[in-house]
Amino acid sequence: MTPEENDLITRVEGDAPMGKLLQQNHWIPAERAARLEPGGAPLRVRLFGRNFVVWRADDGRVGFFDEACPHRRASLALARNEGNALTCIFHGWRFDVSGRVTAVPTQATKPDEFAARVPLKNYPVREAGGIVWVWIGKGANEGAPPPQFPDFQFTKLAPHQVVVASSVIDCNWVQGVEAVVDAAHVGILHANFLNKFVGYAKLTAVAPPVYDIDRQNYGFRAAALRDLGDGTSYVRINEFVMPWYGFTSPNDPKLPHRTLFLSVPVDDTHARQWFLRYNVEGEGDKEFGFGLKNYDPDNFTPFADGPDKMWGQDRAAMKQGSFSGFGDNVLTEDMVVQLSMGPITDRSEEFLSEADLAIVHMRRLLLQSVRDWQAGRNPVGAGPGIDYANIRATGGIVPKDKVWRDVLPKGASDSLEAQRAATASS
């Protein structure tokens, strides 16, 4: 990768092409739905270097405005939230949740005509899967048709089924996406966690994997194949969905719990990482599959100390059985190695190896999407026509004389659903 290509995939502020294409072609996860109280404080949200506020009206509807009041640019995070409207505390200008300007007390002459001309920027939102999504592309605040919504399986589950958490991390969004796409680190960085876990994931420590990438119109399926030495391979398939979604292979596909990671640009040097744990059949697992308790869902991966103290890495523990020095919190381990690369890592100085193939494919896709955008084509990985609803990360044992793409095909091939179907027909 050249320095120019590195800039093209990472930079998202102002006129940067990647920022423009992402905002235009994708719905953006913006806030945790349960965090918004009816009539509660408007919350600041920063995306792509732009500042917004998100808020819930008394009647439950969600509003999403530019943070700066269109009058004199005071922050609407200070505004009163009542009567399904925000009232700026500075001069009392009032903005209904539907985007209509309903009061302009500083305009004595023809206030209604004047109010109709006030350029309030409000954006369409959708609430699904425990997340408030927003579209902030060109024309979004003028009623332009939005892009295809990513109606993943989890977006159709009831609120109690989906556990949502996030953290803002002080580095570029692409490092966050790579943390999930890179399967090569699991057996090493997360050795502490694997030692405690009984299940398929433990097999990741058994043998180094061979990777096979199967391109899809939404991104790719990344299979890691590990020879078990008995005529079979253990296959873990992660699904990368453009532009930033990583569904990880479930540790036990017969159980209904699933995990999704995503990394959304806040600006060039900050990203919001989202962690979703959902149960396709019942109550979501609040412990995320590894015993996490007592966490703040909006600051999910706090560090024990700052960067100058290596984020609290415990050297004494490393001499006594801890591989990484970060306890057994896999998310902290992931965040720390990403952060340690710097605010925007220079990929032109890397030297990749065989097991980095998934990362190579992911970067190619991101670069291709920018080149498509610059050439006026629909960017790769953007809708319409993407079947988000049937994407499933899966895994299992595959006999060595069979092809994993046939044994574990894409689509709703969940072991759970497949087993159901198999039992129903027998």
Next chain:
Amino acid sequence: MKEGEPLGVELGKTPVCVAKVGEAAYAISDICSHAYAKLSTGFQEGNLVFCPLHAASFDVTNGKFMDPPAEADVPTFPVKIENGEVFVDVGE
């Protein structure tokens, strides 16, 4: 075989990358001359195959390196196509 999807095979002890260009097929060593990586897991554009790891490239028709960081050519192997099957002579 499809153009744009190189195939990696082990023939005897020799890793080979077979690539289709138009109606013809070519075979070169599957190991990049820059660092140990399988060219067949990389990307083909026309008659060039790009190594996935560091973006070196090689002309499949003659094994010559094109893009850095490659600094050396890769061996080529004779190919014949008979009745729709591709045969490669690795000289073992």
